[in-house]
Amino acid sequence: MITGSEALMQALIHEGVDTVFGYPGGSIMPVFDAMYDHQNDFKQVLVRHEQGAAHAAQGYARASGKVGVCLVTSGPGATNTITGVADAMLDSTPIVVIAGQVAANFLGTDAFQEVDLVGITQPISKWSYQVRRPEDIAWAVARAFHIAGSGRPGPVVLDFAKNAQVGMVDFKPATIDVERGYIAIPETDPKSVEEAAALINAAERPLLLAGQGIELSNATEELRAFVEKADIPVGCTLLGLSTLPHGHRLRKGMLGMHGNLGPNVKTNECDLLIAVGMRFDDRVTGRLDAYAKQAKVIHLDIDPAEINKNVYADVAVLGDCKDTLARLTAAIDEAQHTEWIESFAPYEEKEWNEVIRHAIYPEEGPLRMGEVARAVSEASGNKAILVTDVGQNQMMSARYFQYTQKRSIITSGGLGTMGFGLPAAVGATFGAPDRTVCVFMGDGGIQMSIQEFGTIMETGAPVKMILLNNNYLGNVRQWQELFFGKRYSCTPMLNPDYMKIAEAYGIPSQLVVERDQLASAIDTMLATDGPFLLEVAIMENENVMPMTPPGGAVNVMMMNAMDC
Amino acid sequence: MEKKLYTLIVHSENIAGLLNQITAVFTRRQLNIESLNASASSIKGIHRYTITTWSDEDTIIKVTKQIEKKIDVVQAHYFLDDEIFMQEVALFKISTPKLLENPLISKTIRRYGARIMEANAVYAVVEKSGVTDEIIALRTELDAFDCVLQYVSSGRIAVTRDTAEHVNEYLEKINKG
Numbered sequence A: 001m002i003t004g005s006e007a008l009m010q011a012l013i014h015e016g017v018d019t020v021f022g023y024p025g026g027s028i029m030p031v032f033d034a035m036y037d038h039q040n041d042f043k044q045v046l047v048r049h050e051q052g053a054a055h056a057a058q059g060y061a062r063a064s065g066k067v068g069v070c071l072v073t074s075g076p077g078a079t080n081t082i083t084g085v086a087d088a089m090l091d092s093t094p095i096v097v098i099a100g101q102v103a104a105n106f107l108g109t110d111a112f113q114e115v116d117l118v119g120i121t122q123p124i125s126k127w128s129y130q131v132r133r134p135e136d137i138a139w140a141v142a143r144a145f146h147i148a149g150s151g152r153p154g155p156v157v158l159d160f161a162k163n164a165q166v167g168m169v170d171f172k173p174a175t176i177d178v179e180r181g182y183i184a185i186p187e188t189d190p191k192s193v194e195e196a197a198a199l200i201n202a203a204e205r206p207l208l209l210a211g212q213g214i215e216l217s218n219a220t221e222e223l224r225a226f227v228e229k230a231d232i233p234v235g236c237t238l239l240g241l242s243t244l245p246h247g248h249r250l251r252k253g254m255l256g257m258h259g260n261l262g263p264n265v266k267t268n269e270c271d272l273l274i275a276v277g278m279r280f281d282d283r284v285t286g287r288l289d290a291y292a293k294q295a296k297v298i299h300l301d302i303d304p305a306e307i308n309k310n311v312y313a314d315v316a317v318l319g320d321c322k323d324t325l326a327r328l329t330a331a332i333d334e335a336q337h338t339e340w341i342e343s344f345a346p347y348e349e350k351e352w353n354e355v356i357r358h359a360i361y362p363e364e365g366p367l368r369m370g371e372v373a374r375a376v377s378e379a380s381g382n383k384a385i386l387v388t389d390v391g392q393n394q395m396m397s398a399r400y401f402q403y404t405q406k407r408s409i410i411t412s413g414g415l416g417t418m419g420f421g422l423p424a425a426v427g428a429t430f431g432a433p434d435r436t437v438c439v440f441m442g443d444g445g446i447q448m449s450i451q452e453f454g455t456i457m458e459t460g461a462p463v464k465m466i467l468l469n470n471n472y473l474g475n476v477r478q479w480q481e482l483f484f485g486k487r488y489s490c491t492p493m494l495n496p497d498y499m500k501i502a503e504a505y506g507i508p509s510q511l512v513v514e515r516d517q518l519a520s521a522i523d524t525m526l527a528t529d530g531p532f533l534l535e536v537a538i539m540e541n542e543n544v545m546p547m548t549p550p551g552g553a554v555n556v557m558m559m560n561a562m563d564c
Numbered sequence B: 001m002e003k004k005l006y007t008l009i010v011h012s013e014n015i016a017g018l019l020n021q022i023t024a025v026f027t028r029r030q031l032n033i034e035s036l037n038a039s040a041s042s043i044k045g046i047h048r049y050t051i052t053t054w055s056d057e058d059t060i061i062k063v064t065k066q067i068e069k070k071i072d073v074v075q076a077h078y079f080l081d082d083e084i085f086m087q088e089v090a091l092f093k094i095s096t097p098k099l100l101e102n103p104l105i106s107k108t109i110r111r112y113g114a115r116i117m118e119a120n121a122v123y124a125v126v127e128k129s130g131v132t133d134e135i136i137a138l139r140t141e142l143d144a145f146d147c148v149l150q151y152v153s154s155g156r157i158a159v160t161r162d163t164a165e166h167v168n169e170y171l172e173k174i175n176k177g
Ligand SMILES: Cc1ncc(C[n+]2csc(CCOP(=O)(O)OP(=O)(O)O)c2C)c(N)n1
Pocket: A389, A390, A391, A392, A393, A394, A416, A417, A418, A419, A441, A442, A443, A444, A445, A446, A468, A470, A472, A473, A474, A475, A476
């Protein structure tokens, strides 16, 4: 017989957990005590705020493809993870949050640090379960990892009552078999594959929308084989940016509000839209009644609830897209759409001339976000993992980074969580220790998680931090400029001396103000072993362009503030 | 889109907290639940919810899928009235003096095929099972006699008219592996 806490250790080891991000407290102390004996079995990272633990688990999961784990105490420890749980739900990230809970006989009494965590997290998690008896640990942990990591991944919350942590149990690891209340991967109807193939063969102007589902299914090879055989241009969602490498002939850039002009305009010109592992988020579609009305739609997804949710699909191909893409590739004819693919060129040229050129190769004036992002990307050989915070820094770095490997972008897409970037980047360094991890943050977002400098200091996590400091909550400032009559309510921001903060944490850092210092500072950052903070003084009133105004049609993009 | 009264039949594992999750799907879509019944089903360990709501078809399809997506929900299906057999039950607690005073009251009760379950000097309890419209009609008539002390009606319960048993078939398939 062992304690429930030790049983949890065995269960985590059985699941292959190699890193846990955590923060202790009263109701989880028996578990932390058990962990003390397992310091060689998995890494134990003490974060500086539980929100950071959840985001770090997310970053770990997205970099590695494995389930991220975070461990916190009850009450405030648990509620501090909520933003991460919600974020993981919207972005389909597999994490397991294990939170302490008061002993079962105290439940419902408003005991010290008791919150109804299951009640709070049920609507924002894939599964949420209270473990009240040590006997349930084996099954609950096995099921938690199974549910988090299978099908459409998502966050699972285990609310772990203290009596179950200290009670004794005869532990045997469990495995989860078929379940009647959870179908991870729906069956693919062979007829749907045939119908989709027929539509694809008949299409003259097909466009494929590549979403994160392709990464989650590890199907980047299948995507490539499919689009190459059918000769179909590809627009990527924000989370799907690294599904097809930069420089590929068929990669036509990013979709959505701050995406590229070509794929957005062409969405409303194509005759067939093939959506793969994406969910037609409003930031991608703009106004739905003006979205791809001329096109037939094929939707490949693992989640039946996504079909027809926002955009009606003429053919829905349910299943794991690693499998369905391969089946489709086998079912279709080889094709060429040269003229159609070439028709993207004028839009690429227009965007290059009116936006991109000025964003990444400005010749004068203050430094700009795009040039920093492109320079960092290139200096890393376009091989780094880009982690972003939220705001202009996110859109600019996502736009101007170049991706040549899969799983190369980690960003908060669905929830748009400021403060996500720094802890997620810490997690990513544990999830992909062989890769360079660069996180781009704004002066607003960095301060929402700046305490994680402590985690970085302590673990030495080699996070390359790029702070794009425009002294504004820039994204909001942009909306105020464009849509609120330049009334800059609560967006200018007085900033601290970040070099001093980095120094206090013993993190090497450099501030770049002049353009001619940028390249060498980036080289220094990348050449430095371990973490580095590169702060860049950015033009204060830069706007992210092009832009589909909120509620606008996908194909009508502003190229500059004058278009407003 | 036109709103109709839909009946959802949901089969799930019998787990505390699941009902919460199901009703939350309605709340998020701003649908009122008209009635709700939870009970055992014909299948061991499987619980069954019968829920009615006014909705358009597009929304009810999405709601049904989002309910079915919840972990431990086995299946969810939606129906219109002509696809199900349905029943509700109502209880009326009626003042006995009024009942004796006005012979029209017992006539009405008989006319609706309702039954007196219990009667004493103070009150009588009348049970009526049927479809919503009948129950409401009886209630309206009894109300007019000013004799109703208490009224309660159950949620709708329903079984499908379909000759296929989708949930059973699905579970058989799963059990076979
Ligand atoms: C937690 C949270 N609060 C508020 C917002 C709204 N918001 C989106 S972008 C943004 C400004 C971000 O400013 P900064 O971090 O400096 O980035 P910039 O846009 O200037 O690059 C704000 C306030 C948010 N997304 N998340």
